[in-house]
Amino acid sequence: MHPEIQKKMNVTKKDIDNLNAVLTVEIAKDDYSGKVDKVLKDYRKNANIPGFRKGHVPMGMVKKQYGKAVLVEEVNKLLQDALQKFITEEKIDILGNPLPKNEAEINWDADDYSFEFELGLSPQFEIDLKGKEITHYKIVADEEMLNNQVKTIRKQYGKLISKDEVEKGDEITGTFTSEEKGIDKKATISTEEIDGKEQLKALLGAKVGDTVSLKTKGMFADDHDNQKHFGVSHDDAHGLDVEVSFKIEEVNTREMAELNQELFDKIFGKEGVVTSEEELKAKIKEDAEGQFAQQSDQKLLNDVVESLIENTKFDLPEAFLQRWIANSGEEKMTEEDAKAEFERSEKGLRYQLIEGKLRADHKLHVTFDELKDYSKGMIKTQMAQFGQLDPSEEELDSIAARILSNKEEVERLSEQMNTAKMLNFFKENAKLKTKEITYDKFIKEAYA
Known part of the structure; x- marks a missing residue:
């Protein structure tokens, strides 16, 4: 050539x-x-x-x-x-x-x-969106989740009844101490949080004023609870394996609230929004699955991006880019540091090129009018939360103009819109298979 x-x-x-x-x-x-x-x-x-x-x-x-x-x-x-x-x-x-x-x-x-x-x-390349099939999860709130949520609500709005002795389902308030780890933390735990059989056995039957010795290893299912209850650092929380003393100061059981109209109105702040347990479950299901959809969309976006990076093959001017990285900062890098920095940023650069081509080829750039309409919709939603249900166009235009005069806000909103456009494009054009799944199974399968 x-x-x-x-x-x-x-x-x-x-x-x-x-x-x-x-x-x-x-x-x-x-x-x-x-x-x-x-x-x-x-x-x-x-x-x-x-x-x-x-x-x-x-x-x-x-x-x-x-x-x-x-x-x-x-x-x-x-x-x-x-x-x-x-x-x-x-x-x-x-x-x-x-x-x-x-x-x-x-x-x-x-x-x-x-x-x-x-x-x-910049390299020349083609993008195949119909190559590898990608799972699009539809996360559903099953009956077990709905029943647990109803139970949690009834506990939350129920009455606390003081007791002298710990039984299953009780809440215990006391102080954890350990000289070895410098622990001295007052906490409230429920027996339902205790994952370790030995620890639960030691607590059941204990009385107010007792001091119980407990091993931290395996006490909770999630090590992050060690940070919350014992007051240790995030690093120390993982795999924490010490013995703590727990002086019991209060024992309470919760008398669950009745599922009646008074409770429904208290939960939703308005009369008649929900009038039965079935309607309550339907509302919980709607709200939960709305939040699940956001997690599912983020997972889909991550998976499509990873697939595109893996399956869109093209070379980069690596030697040039490493020289450019070495010389572009305030202080010149060594060849080794520049190479390491290139390797760290290569995946991001590859997707940046892929995304740029998709936006150019399919006209996915955000226009100012779209940004303005998006900001007005966001404003309208926020105003509705404060009871302003029908703002005028003049009012919306005025507030939107103030928002769009702020460079940082424009960048933030543009990023949100750009992400939403790419997500919708992938939903319409990528090779997807829909899989209905419960939330617990989604977490295990998607993030195993």
């Missing part, structure tokens, strides 16, 4: 291969001399040099003192303008930024200059 050479004005592009090119920018004396002379004349007008009146400093002295610095600055301005213009007009898709190739070889005492820059070019 013969290297392709493009030339426009004073810039020449030579392709090394499909992923690498060199731009050569020629700058002649005629290109910069007028600009340099103008700047030096301005310097002369304003220079304050002892022994000379302002504006009467000899031009030779001004050139000697400032000439080289002004020359370098003006040539660099022309250089950057020429690079940017050429890359834009020729529609060259680059990765990173142009890297100077012969910077150290430039002779600033010459009249004409030739600058070379390495380019890393």
Whole structure:
């Protein structure tokens, strides 16, 4: 393959291969001399040099003192303008930024200059959305979950009855202590939280005022509960294996609330929203499955992204990118550090290129009008929560204008909309199979 050479004005592009090119920018004396002379004349007008009146400093002295610095600055301005213009007009898709190739070889005492820059070019590739089949989970709230939620609600709104002795289902308040780990934490636990058989056996039958010795290992099903109940750090919570003393200060049982209209109205803050246990379960199911859908969507998005990265094959200008990483920060990196940084960021870069192509090919970019409508819908929802159910268009437009004048808010909303657009696109175009599953099974299967 013969290297392709493009030339426009004073810039020449030579392709090394499909992923690498060199731009050569020629700058002649005629290109910069007028600009340099103008700047030096301005310097002369304003220079304050002892022994000379302002504006009467000899031009030779001004050139000697400032000439080289002004020359370098003006040539660099022309250089950057020429690079940017050429890359834009020729529609060259680059990765990173142009890297100077012969910077150290430039002779600033010459009249004409030739600058070379390495380019890393974006790869050309095709995307197959119909390749690997991906599971789209439909998470349902089953009868067991609904019954447990009803039970939890009845406990939450029930009465606490004080007791002297611990039985199953009771709540125990006391203080955990351990000299070894510096534990001294007051906590309230339910016997239903205790996963360890030995610990539960030690607590059942204990009385207010008793001090019970308990092993932390396996006491709770989730080690994060160690952090909550014992007050240890997140790191210490994992695999915590010490003996703690638990001085029991209170024992309470909960008398569960009756499922009646008074309870339903208390839960929902309005009369008649729910009038029966069946309607309560239906409401719990609706709310739970709405939240489950968000988790399912996030899982789907993650899985599609991983599949696209794995199955969309293309090469990158790795050597160029590693050099660019090494030189793009405030401090130059070693080759080893730059390579490690590239390896850390490679997956993100690959998806960035894939997503960019999908957005361009399928016109998935967010428009300002879409952003405005999205912000108005969000505002309307928030106002409804405070009882304002029918705001005027003028009011919505005014609030939206204030939001969209904030750059950070625009970026945040744009990111949300971009993600939503990609998700909907994947739902419509990726090869998906729907699987109905309970929440507990979803957690085990999806995040095993």
